Amino acid sequence: MLRTCAKRLRTLGSPLGQPGAQRRSFSSEKFIHKDYALPNPSWSKDLRLLFDQFMKKCEDGSWKRLPSYRQNFPEKIQEFQTLYLDSSLAKGEQHAQQFPRSLDVGLGFEYVMFCNDVERKVLCFLQVGPHLQGTPGFVHGGAIATMIDSTTGMCAFRAGGIVMTANLNINFRSPIPLCSVVVVDSQLDKVEGRKVFVSCNVRSVDKKTLHSEATGLFIKLDPDKSLKK
Numbered sequence: 001m002l003r004t005c006a007k008r009l010r011t012l013g014s015p016l017g018q019p020g021a022q023r024r025s026f027s028s029e030k031f032i033h034k035d036y037a038l039p040n041p042s043w044s045k046d047l048r049l050l051f052d053q054f055m056k057k058c059e060d061g062s063w064k065r066l067p068s069y070r071q072n073f074p075e076k077i078q079e080f081q082t083l084y085l086d087s088s089l090a091k092g093e094q095h096a097q098q099f100p101r102s103l104d105v106g107l108g109f110e111y112v113m114f115c116n117d118v119e120r121k122v123l124c125f126l127q128v129g130p131h132l133q134g135t136p137g138f139v140h141g142g143a144i145a146t147m148i149d150s151t152t153g154m155c156a157f158r159a160g161g162i163v164m165t166a167n168l169n170i171n172f173r174s175p176i177p178l179c180s181v182v183v184v185d186s187q188l189d190k191v192e193g194r195k196v197f198v199s200c201n202v203r204s205v206d207k208k209t210l211h212s213e214a215t216g217l218f219i220k221l222d223p224d225k226s227l228k229k
């Protein structure tokens with residue numbers, strides 16, 4: 001399995017030269033925004049098949065592919081940034097990056113998310129790269145938690161806007177082999193005031209293996225409050 005992974009990595013070109021990447025630059029920013037939720041040479045057959053299958057489901061508008069960038073678009077987070085962040089993190093040479101997108105292409109998290117707002121679901125098709133190892137041959141629990149947090153967080157974000165994770169409860173049922181593809185399936189359960197409840201499971205592509213189950217509580221940020229320090 002690791003050999004297959006290494007073979008795919010050898011075929012990688014420059015990330016910025018990949019076909020299908022959407023580029024957009026801001027006059028005030030020196031960096032280029034690239035959409036990473038599109039196939040690249042590191043993607044396995046399983047990940048490509050799932051991608052193609054769901055791109056077809058997007059044709060009638062029921063599902064949407066969610067683009068994914070290393071940086072947040074500055075104009076989208078302006079209010080949030082003013083209230084909660086050191087604004088230098090969104091600008092300049094040392095700008096902040098989304099953690100799951102911060103590893104080199106093919107080595108860490110390769111993923112694409114699709115959402116269905118009527119069913120209140122977000123699915124993440126995830127290929128776990130060789131730099132996410134925990135127990136030899138298997139994925140680190142923290143890496144699994146990262147993608148559960150990101151997928152359930154996206155599900156909560158679509159329902160509640162800007163949220164933060166208050167509680168994440170994960171049961172790890174069976175280990176995930178390194179370099180395999182899994183499906184992170186999240187479902188919005190309920191919204192109570194500022195509290196957004198989401199549940200989630202992680203399964204193998206053939207759905208036969210349940211790898212993890214989780215529940216998350218997200219809190220909609222109150223624009224009149226600063227974050228607790």
Ligand SMILES: CCCCCCCCCCCCCCCC(=O)SCCNC(=O)CCNC(=O)[C@H](O)C(C)(C)COP(=O)(O)OP(=O)(O)OC[C@H]1O[C@@H](n2cnc3c(N)ncnc32)[C@H](O)[C@@H]1OP(=O)(O)O
Pocket residue numbers: 072076077080149150151153154157162163164165166167193194195217219220221222225227228
């Ligand atoms: C920038 C965006 C651009 C757009 C881009 C889109 C990207 C979209 C995808 C994002 C995907 C990323 C997903 C990663 C998201 C993280 O990983 S966030 C990082 C980890 N989380 C943290 O660091 C949060 C730390 N905690 C805190 O800052 C604060 O506790 C919180 C969560 C903001 C809540 O504080 P607060 O606003 O003062 O709320 P508070 O009044 O304490 O509580 C509100 C209610 O929630 C309840 N509550 C609070 N915490 C808990 C808890 N742990 N358990 C149970 N109940 C709780 C309270 O009891 C209260 O209940 P009620 O009394 O109303 O019934």
